[in-house]
Amino acid sequence: MRSLLRFLRRGKIRPSASVLIPLIAGLYVAVIILLPALEVVSGAFAKGLQPFLDNFESEELHSAVRMTLMMTAIAVPANTIFGLSAATAIARRQFPGKAFLLSVIDLPFSISPVVVGLMLVLLYSPTNGLLGGIVTSLGWKIIFSWPGMTLATIIVTFPFMAREVIPLLEEEGWDQEEAARTLGASSWQVFWKVTLPSVRWAVLYGLILTTARALGEFGAVAVVSGNIAGQTQTLPLFVEDAYKQYDTELAYGAALVLGGVGLVSLLLKLLVEQVIRGNKETEPMN
Amino acid sequence: MTSSMAPASPARLRRPALPSWLQLSWSWRITWLYLALVLFLPLGAMALKAAAVGPVQFWQLATTAEALATYRISFGLALVAALVNGVFGVVIAWALVRCSFFGRRLLDSLIDLPFALPTAVAGLALASIYSSNGWLGAPLYALFGLKVSFTWLGVGIAMMFISLPFVVRSVEPVLEALEREQEEAAWCLGASPRQTLLKVVLPQLMPAILAGVAQGYSRAVGEYGSVVMISSNVPFRDLITPTLIIQKLEEYDFSSATVIGMVMLMFSLVSLLVINGLQVWGRHWEGNPA
Numbered sequence: 001m002r003s004l005l006r007f008l009r010r011g012k013i014r015p016s017a018s019v020l021i022p023l024i025a026g027l028y029v030a031v032i033i034l035l036p037a038l039e040v041v042s043g044a045f046a047k048g049l050q051p052f053l054d055n056f057e058s059e060e061l062h063s064a065v066r067m068t069l070m071m072t073a074i075a076v077p078a079n080t081i082f083g084l085s086a087a088t089a090i091a092r093r094q095f096p097g098k099a100f101l102l103s104v105i106d107l108p109f110s111i112s113p114v115v116v117g118l119m120l121v122l123l124y125s126p127t128n129g130l131l132g133g134i135v136t137s138l139g140w141k142i143i144f145s146w147p148g149m150t151l152a153t154i155i156v157t158f159p160f161m162a163r164e165v166i167p168l169l170e171e172e173g174w175d176q177e178e179a180a181r182t183l184g185a186s187s188w189q190v191f192w193k194v195t196l197p198s199v200r201w202a203v204l205y206g207l208i209l210t211t212a213r214a215l216g217e218f219g220a221v222a223v224v225s226g227n228i229a230g231q232t233q234t235l236p237l238f239v240e241d242a243y244k245q246y247d248t249e250l251a252y253g254a255a256l257v258l259g260g261v262g263l264v265s266l267l268l269k270l271l272v273e274q275v276i277r278g279n280k281e282t283e284p285m286n
Numbered sequence: 287m288t289s290s291m292a293p294a295s296p297a298r299l300r301r302p303a304l305p306s307w308l309q310l311s312w313s314w315r316i317t318w319l320y321l322a323l324v325l326f327l328p329l330g331a332m333a334l335k336a337a338a339v340g341p342v343q344f345w346q347l348a349t350t351a352e353a354l355a356t357y358r359i360s361f362g363l364a365l366v367a368a369l370v371n372g373v374f375g376v377v378i379a380w381a382l383v384r385c386s387f388f389g390r391r392l393l394d395s396l397i398d399l400p401f402a403l404p405t406a407v408a409g410l411a412l413a414s415i416y417s418s419n420g421w422l423g424a425p426l427y428a429l430f431g432l433k434v435s436f437t438w439l440g441v442g443i444a445m446m447f448i449s450l451p452f453v454v455r456s457v458e459p460v461l462e463a464l465e466r467e468q469e470e471a472a473w474c475l476g477a478s479p480r481q482t483l484l485k486v487v488l489p490q491l492m493p494a495i496l497a498g499v500a501q502g503y504s505r506a507v508g509e510y511g512s513v514v515m516i517s518s519n520v521p522f523r524d525l526i527t528p529t530l531i532i533q534k535l536e537e538y539d540f541s542s543a544t545v546i547g548m549v550m551l552m553f554s555l556v557s558l559l560v561i562n563g564l565q566v567w568g569r570h571w572e573g574n575p576a
Contacts, residue, residue: 018387021377021381024374025374025377025382026393028377028378029396029397032447032450033450034396035422036408039414039415039420040410043414085313085314088313089313090317103558103562104321105321107558110508110554110555110558111551112550112554113508113528114528114529114531114547114550115332115531115547115550118535118544119328119331119332120328121535122332122335122540122544123328128335130330151324154324155325155328212402215404216404216406216407217404218404218405219508219509219511222511222532223535235404236406236407236511237406239406239407240515251410252410255407258404258406258407259403259411262399262404266399270398
């Protein structure tokens with residue numbers, strides 16, 4: 001009798017839970033993520049295709065795009081060099097303080113972007129910065145200019161590459177490098193022909209994450225830039241500025257471009273994840 | 287034979303060792319130089335500037351009524367948002383791992399959207415959809431008289447948006463690794479589904495849930511881009527701490543900005559420690575499943 005009851009209850013509860021849980025999950029994600037994302041698309045085309053295309057005539061938008069691309073083009077290679085150096089230095093070595101060093105590298109992820117920008121202002125501002133005097137006497141302009149904004153982007157994005165490559169290198173071990181070295185390869189050859197190919201997918205993954213974040217960074221760049229239209233405005237800053245000026249069309253147009261970049265990066269990321277998973281599955285057979 | 291081998295072997299031993307040393311020292315040099323320029327120097331500048339303020343004034347500036355009001359929004363509301371995601375994040379992870387339904391893969395990729403979408407775009411999207419004539423804002427206002435955009439509610443929604451992926455992505459792998467046999471054993475021993483959930487499944491998920499909540503909380507506290515557009519940025523109402531820092535900088539009140547920034551930085555350091563601790567705890571669980 002009891003077991004029959006339990007059987008009935010089980011029969012009753014399980015199918016309802018297996019419907020209810022995805023339903024709740026789907027509703028929550030729809031309200032918090034999916035609908036807002038669709039809103040950008042519909043907002044951008046609210047008045048049809050032509051007004052949307054007219055947005056791209058804006059000279060300020062062009063300059064914002066150029067600025068964003070230039071900063072990304074500096075930040076991504078710089079962070080890739082750092083990430084690979086840090087990974088080869090740290091990953092396969094045990095030393096006291098290793099966990100601490102890894103946390104230090106992760107630090108920018110937990111610091112508010114606004115605080116990152118503030119730190120740069122307190123360092124390089126000509127009037128109030130720690131190095132303000134030196135910066136001024138050298139005639140450099142860092143704050144309210146592209147070098148500061150690029151530096152802000154670099155700080156916010158530098159952990160991505162190191163973080164993706166380090167665990168993979170740890171897993172791989174030294175064997176192949178040692179084999180290459182005993183066969184007479186130089187350290188550069190070992191790096192280019194053994195280490196780098198073995199982590200290429202992680203590097204690609206890191207590149208995608210770094211680029212996506214560099215293109216979209218807002219808070220840190222906002223503090224440092226001064227947001228001067230046509231000069232120090234990046235694409236994300238342009239979106240906010242246009243929105244604040246009630247130039248809604250333009251804001252949506254620029255947001256759709258940025259959002260499209262985000263979406264592409266997401267798709268690329270999923271693709272690379274699939275390849276990595278595929279590689280893991282075939283590896284034991286080799 | 288031994289004499290001909292003797293001079294060759296030290297060279298052979300040293301040769302693989304020497305380049306590896308050179309290579310490592312180069313990668314170390316780049317690592318330290320980069321970290322110094324990009325992280326330690328700015329951190330040091332801020333610490334020095336904060337120290338120059340002096341402890342008494344530091345405390346005064348850190349605890350002005352205006353600053354305290356922003357802490358309530360930034361630290362308090364972000365905690366609520368992270369906890370709400372703690373609940374829904376587990377439900378979503380459960381749906382993704384344990385259920386098969388139409389649109390599962392779509393749901394899976396949507397979870398990553400807050401990571402991938404630039405925060406300015408997210409802010410614009412949330413502000414307009416929850417505004418009083420937006421898709422979701424209009425019915426909420428008509429039915430309940432709730433205004434979401436440009437109030438603290440909107441700030442909370444933006445914080446929920448930004449912190450959702452953390453819990454889901456933290457719980458998912460642990461849930462996947464969980465042995466179904468344990469649940470079946472509990473059932474066979476007569477545990478109800480509720481008992482199974484509360485006493486067998488949840489305790490094992492707990493470290494991952496807490497780590498995800500802590501990560502999401504830390505992110506929501508520091509978030510600027512998506513919050514600033516949905517907030518009215520009025521002091522004492524929905525102004526968040528990062529925006530207050532920017533306002534102080536715009537007023538050339540560098541000491542206030544530094545002090546409040548330092549408060550946020552210290553929070554980040556503490557939360558980093560807590561998250562690391564929780565992850566170590568989680569690994570401990572994985573090592574010895576109960």
